[in-house]
Amino acid sequence: MNWNDPSFPPSPPAVSDLRAGSLAQPSDALAWVDARCVALDTELVSPVEAFGRILGAPIYAIGNHPAHATAALDGFALHAAATLGASDYNPLPLNLQSNFAGAMGNDVAMPIALGQTLPAGADAVLPTEEAGLRGTILDVFRPIAVGANLVRAGDEAIDGAVVLDTGNRLRAQDIALLALIGTEHVAVIQRPRVRLLMTRTPAGDIDTILLSALLRRDGAQFEAAARAHDGDSLCDALALATVDSDLILVCGASGLGDNDFAVDSVARAGVLDMHGVAINPGATTALGRADNVPVIVLPGSPLACLYAYEWIAGRAVRRLAGSRNDWPYPKRRARLTRKIASTLGVQEFCRVRLHGNDAEPLTVTDGRLLASAVRADGFVIVPVHSEGYAENTEVTVLLHGSE
Amino acid sequence: MNWNDPSFPPSPPAVSDLRAGSLAQPSDALAWVDARCVALDTELVSPVEAFGRILGAPIYAIGNHPAHATAALDGFALHAAATLGASDYNPLPLNLQSNFAGAMGNDVAMPIALGQTLPAGADAVLPTEEAGLRGTILDVFRPIAVGANLVRAGDEAIDGAVVLDTGNRLRAQDIALLALIGTEHVAVIQRPRVRLLMTRTPAGDIDTILLSALLRRDGAQFEAAARAHDGDSLCDALALATVDSDLILVCGASGLGDNDFAVDSVARAGVLDMHGVAINPGATTALGRADNVPVIVLPGSPLACLYAYEWIAGRAVRRLAGSRNDWPYPKRRARLTRKIASTLGVQEFCRVRLHGNDAEPLTVTDGRLLASAVRADGFVIVPVHSEGYAENTEVTVLLHGSE
Numbered sequence: 034m035n036w037n038d039p040s041f042p043p044s045p046p047a048v049s050d051l052r053a054g055s056l057a058q059p060s061d062a063l064a065w066v067d068a069r070c071v072a073l074d075t076e077l078v079s080p081v082e083a084f085g086r087i088l089g090a091p092i093y094a095i096g097n098h099p100a101h102a103t104a105a106l107d108g109f110a111l112h113a114a115a116t117l118g119a120s121d122y123n124p125l126p127l128n129l130q131s132n133f134a135g136a137m138g139n140d141v142a143m144p145i146a147l148g149q150t151l152p153a154g155a156d157a158v159l160p161t162e163e164a165g166l167r168g169t170i171l172d173v174f175r176p177i178a179v180g181a182n183l184v185r186a187g188d189e190a191i192d193g194a195v196v197l198d199t200g201n202r203l204r205a206q207d208i209a210l211l212a213l214i215g216t217e218h219v220a221v222i223q224r225p226r227v228r229l230l231m232t233r234t235p236a237g238d239i240d241t242i243l244l245s246a247l248l249r250r251d252g253a254q255f256e257a258a259a260r261a262h263d264g265d266s267l268c269d270a271l272a273l274a275t276v277d278s279d280l281i282l283v284c285g286a287s288g289l290g291d292n293d294f295a296v297d298s299v300a301r302a303g304v305l306d307m308h309g310v311a312i313n314p315g316a317t318t319a320l321g322r323a324d325n326v327p328v329i330v331l332p333g334s335p336l337a338c339l340y341a342y343e344w345i346a347g348r349a350v351r352r353l354a355g356s357r358n359d360w361p362y363p364k365r366r367a368r369l370t371r372k373i374a375s376t377l378g379v380q381e382f383c384r385v386r387l388h389g390n391d392a393e394p395l396t397v398t399d400g401r402l403l404a405s406a407v408r409a410d411g412f413v414i415v416p417v418h419s420e421g422y423a424e425n426t427e428v429t430v431l432l433h434g435s436e
Numbered sequence: 437m438n439w440n441d442p443s444f445p446p447s448p449p450a451v452s453d454l455r456a457g458s459l460a461q462p463s464d465a466l467a468w469v470d471a472r473c474v475a476l477d478t479e480l481v482s483p484v485e486a487f488g489r490i491l492g493a494p495i496y497a498i499g500n501h502p503a504h505a506t507a508a509l510d511g512f513a514l515h516a517a518a519t520l521g522a523s524d525y526n527p528l529p530l531n532l533q534s535n536f537a538g539a540m541g542n543d544v545a546m547p548i549a550l551g552q553t554l555p556a557g558a559d560a561v562l563p564t565e566e567a568g569l570r571g572t573i574l575d576v577f578r579p580i581a582v583g584a585n586l587v588r589a590g591d592e593a594i595d596g597a598v599v600l601d602t603g604n605r606l607r608a609q610d611i612a613l614l615a616l617i618g619t620e621h622v623a624v625i626q627r628p629r630v631r632l633l634m635t636r637t638p639a640g641d642i643d644t645i646l647l648s649a650l651l652r653r654d655g656a657q658f659e660a661a662a663r664a665h666d667g668d669s670l671c672d673a674l675a676l677a678t679v680d681s682d683l684i685l686v687c688g689a690s691g692l693g694d695n696d697f698a699v700d701s702v703a704r705a706g707v708l709d710m711h712g713v714a715i716n717p718g719a720t721t722a723l724g725r726a727d728n729v730p731v732i733v734l735p736g737s738p739l740a741c742l743y744a745y746e747w748i749a750g751r752a753v754r755r756l757a758g759s760r761n762d763w764p765y766p767k768r769r770a771r772l773t774r775k776i777a778s779t780l781g782v783q784e785f786c787r788v789r790l791h792g793n794d795a796e797p798l799t800v801t802d803g804r805l806l807a808s809a810v811r812a813d814g815f816v817i818v819p820v821h822s823e824g825y826a827e828n829t830e831v832t833v834l835l836h837g838s839e
Contacts, residue, residue: 054565084649105737105804107693146693147737148638161693162457189807197810204837205649206742206809212645213738213806235551242615246487246608289564290510290549334508334550335616339609363766401508403616404592406609407600434607 051296051309051317052289058417059344059380062310065320066348069327072355073279075220080211083203085252086221087355092197094190098214102151105182109142109164109171110155113179124165124172142171151183158182190214200355222355227255227282228274232295233262234285234333239403243335244284247342251350253280264294264301271302275324279353282346285333287317295319295330303328311417313379314401315341335403340382340412363432365411367392372424375415384409385430392430409433454699454712454720455692461820462747462783465713468723469751472730475758476682478623483614486606488655489624490758495600497593501617505554508585512545512567512574513558516582527568527575545574554586561585593617603758625758630685631677632660635670635698637688637736642806646738647687650745654753656683667697667704674705678727682756685749688736690720698722698733706731714782714820717804718744738806743785743815766835768814770795775827778818787812788833795833812836 049057075089104110111127119125127142136154137143142164143152151158156179165172189210190196196214197207203221211219227248231237241257248255258274261267267283274281286295296319299305303323308330310318314337319330329346331338351361367385370393375381385392387410394413395405411432415421422428452460478492507513514530522528530545539557540546545567546555554561559582568575592613593599599617600610606624614622630651634640644660651658661677664670670686677684689698699711699722706726711733713721717740722733732749734741754764770788773796778784788795790813797816798808814835818824825831 081645081648084652107691107696144694146638146695147691184804189805196807202837205646205653206738206806206836208649209642209646209738209742210806210810212642213639235549236616239612239615242484243608243612245484246611249487250608288510288550291547292549293510335609335612339612401587402592403609403613404599407613433609434605 049307049309051319056309056311056316056379057307057320059310059312062307062312062318062320062345063348065306066327066345066352067358069322070280070349070352073223073225073353076223077218078221080208080216080219083211083219083221084205084208086203086219088197088199088201088203088219089222089355090220091195091199092211092216092219094192094194094196094214097187097192098190099150099184099186099188102155102183102185104145104147104149104151104158105184106158106160107146108144108158108160108182110137110145110151110158111142111173112137112139112155113157113177113181115139116157116159116173116176119173119176121174124174126167127171127173129166129169129171142173156180156183200357202356224252224254225279225350225353226277227253227280227350228278229255229257230267230270230274230281230283231257231260232267232284232286232333233260233292236333236335236338237285239335240284240331240333240338243339244282244331244342247339247347248350251347252354253350261298264298267294267298268302271298271323271328275326278326280346280349281323281326281328283328283330284338285331287319287330287332289317296321299323299328299330310341310345311379312340312344313376313381314339315344315382316379318345320345334401336401336406339403339406344382360431362434365430365432366390366427367430369394369413369422369424369426369428373413373415373421375419375421377420378417380417381415382412383415384412386410387430392428406433452710452712454722459712459714459719459782460710460723462713462715465710465715465721465723465748466751468709469730469748469755470761472725473683473752473755476626476628476756479626480621481624483611483619483622486614486622486624487608487611489606489622491600491602491604491606491622492625492758493623494598494602495614495617495619495622497595497597497599497617500590500595501592502553502587502589505558505586505588507548507550507552507554507561508587509561509563510549511547511561511563511585513540513548513554513561514545514576515540515542515558516560516580516584518542519560519562519576519579522576522579524577527577529570530574530576532569532572532574545576559583559586603760605759627655627657628682628753628756629680630656630658630683630753631681632658633670633673633677633684633686634660634663635687635689635736636663636665636695639736639738640688642738643687643734643736643741646742647685647734647745650742650750651753654750655757656753664701667701670697670701671705674701674726674731678729681729683749683752684726684729684731686731686733687741688734690722690733690735692720702726702731702733713744713748715743715747716779716782716784717742718747718785719782721748723748737804739804739809742806742809747785763834765837768833768835769793769830770833772797772816772825772827772829772831776816776818776824778822778824780823781820783820784818786816786818787814788816789813790833795831809836
């Protein structure tokens with residue numbers, strides 16, 4: 034997507050203002066992300082480099098793969114018809130031959146290895162163990178069907194067929210098939226270029242480590258600029274970052290205190306769309322733009338930073354990278370061992386620890402500690418309009434890591 | 437683990453012989469892996485480098501973190517007792533003060549920012565928005581409790597406590613907490629050094645791409661040696677590889693044909709424990725050792741290579757890397773849209789495509805095509821003693837990629 038494109042969505046009126054005590058709905062924040070962050074353009078890479086990347090254009094087969102029928106195991110290429118009636122008591126003899134001028138005769142068999150092209154005329158492969166060798170004579174002990182133990186021309190991919198479609202994250206077998214059909218260049222979605230602008234938040238080094246790991250996990254290319262010490266230097270950094278970034282993350286100074294210059298800087302450098310989102314942790318998150326590059330301000334408290342990233346900024350990164358919208362990490366159903374109480378009007382991320390099929394909510398006193406996310410296996414989302422869940426409720430747990 | 441350790445398990449009698457038509461049980465193959473592949477020694481890395489790695493020793497907190505109580509938000513440090521009875525109608529005035537020689541007085545409040553250490557004597561933080569400023573007077577509008585809005589000393593980690601235990605794969609929040617508590621070096625399990633020995637299998641380039649991606653996914657350091665063209669060169673390559681490998685994978689030439697030299701080479705270079713495992717695809721898999729380094733021979737047919745890796749070799753890699761045994765990628769419960777028929781005595785990997793909660797088995801003619809694993813979202817395991825599953829059975833699907 035070209036950010037200078039006139040189709041870039043116009044700014045909606047600011048829908049939240051933390052100072053006035055009005056928080057944006059989480060759904061509004063996600064809609065803001067979805068409107069402004071769409072899959073980037075593609076770039077061409079080799080199949081090997083394409084591993085783990087997201088396909089930006091369909092891959093079509095050019096020609097049939099395999100081009101001709103090939104043996105699916107080691108054995109003997111032959112005419113299936115010549116094996117009719119064969120048994121241990123009635124072995125049928127065929128002449129072994131390794132080369133043919135024209136099509137293979139009916140009374141002939143040719144040794145063949147897995148992956149080798151069948152000779153013209155052959156229509157089946159007899160496994161090595163179902164025949165016996167006597168000099169140049171092959172005794173066939175079993176009848177086999179036409180097409181047995183071979184891969185037909187086009188079985189892996191037929192000329193012109195879509196082998197893999199846009200939006201697929203390429204797995205090991207996918208890039209192997211691309212190599213098999215001779216694909217040299219694969220159009221994958223570019224990695225989002227994310228600029229990380231740290232403010233002078235007390236936990237700055239910790240937030241940098243946290244966000245760098247999350248961005249790495251989500252496939253972004255990122256660069257952390259020097260810390261902005263005040264509003265002016267953040268304004269300058271924002272202006273600079275717009276030149277070569279697909280997304281700008283500002284971390285810290287997101288609240289309402291005297292030193293919280295981040296949000297004012299976004300407003301001065303561009304447009305501030307929302308300040309304050311009804312999520313907890315993460316309520317001081319702000320959304321805006323500088324020269325039409327989306328800017329997301331994340332809280333400086335590491336725990337709030339983590340959830341604001343996971344729920345809002347991470348979605349922006351993943352959408353730019355061409356991922357699907359839904360939470361891309363493992364989920365589990367589990368039963369609450371204790372009730373979860375949640376504030377009406379705020380979407381809460383309740384950290385839980387899994388014990389088999391049980392989810393144990395971590396206690397409220399853990400509410401603002403980074404350690405609570407470390408102790409947790411994942412989190413349960415309590416929506417804005419819910420006051421929580423009773424003990425024994427079955428809930429969906431979004432896992433922080435792989436299972 | 438040191439492979440020269442005399443505690444290395446002794447060789448069991450060979451339990452399978454493909455040539456004699458006897459296949460090892462899949463459980464025997466996994467037991468072989470589990471006996472020979474255990475977590476490697478640890479190495480020390482920085483918290484940033486530790487992201488995604490597996491912890492090889494517990495992390496203990498040294499000192500309390502935070503060392504002293506700190507503000508959990510921007511506001512005013514004060515004595516909670518001084519706010520008792522405060523309301524909009526009865527604002528309680530306190531004297532604003534920024535420095536203290538000794539402990540803070542009862543009638544005093546100090547401006548404080550998130551993360552700052554509380555002055556001695558203060559026991560709560562009043563949020564900015566719950567007070568009013570009149571010059572050097574702070575009007576308090578709400579009573580707050582002792583301990584409100586602060587993080588107590590040791591709340592993130594108490595001196596001597598285990599912060600993270602052995603076996604955890606370190607997530608973004610985990611390495612952030614390590615940084616928070618001042619950890620400089622983290623003992624993580626070494627990446628397994630895997631040597632990939634390709635034979636002259638027709639699909640060699642494709643298998644190399646496939647296995648390289650799978651090894652990368654599973655966190656191995658790997659090196660692909662030049663292709664071995666015959667049994668002698670494979671013997672030489674095996675001997676060479678034992679010097680600096682934790683695991684050797686041989687790919688191709690695993691069957692019974694004249695050119696299938698892989699298994700004989702393993703027997704010549706060391707010990708062949710099993711040839712033939714009752715899995716499909718993947719039955720020609722072989723297990724052995726050279727100079728006590730485990731050697732796994734994978735079939736050269738890319739589809740069989742994929743499943744033999746996923747089920748056997750991948751488990752070896754993951755165990756060496758310190759992972760837990762269970763399939764580490766996402767799983768889903770789904771309902772079969774058609775029955776799956778499976779051969780008794782063989783554990784089959786049935787490839788399925790997911791449509792919502794439905795799992796559609798891919799047709800049998802796809803049985804040996806790499807494309808079948810590309811079309812599939814995952815696979816269902818039909819155990820050795822099962823003939824398959826009826827339509828509408830709820831089954832567990834092991835996903836090939838993230839959801």
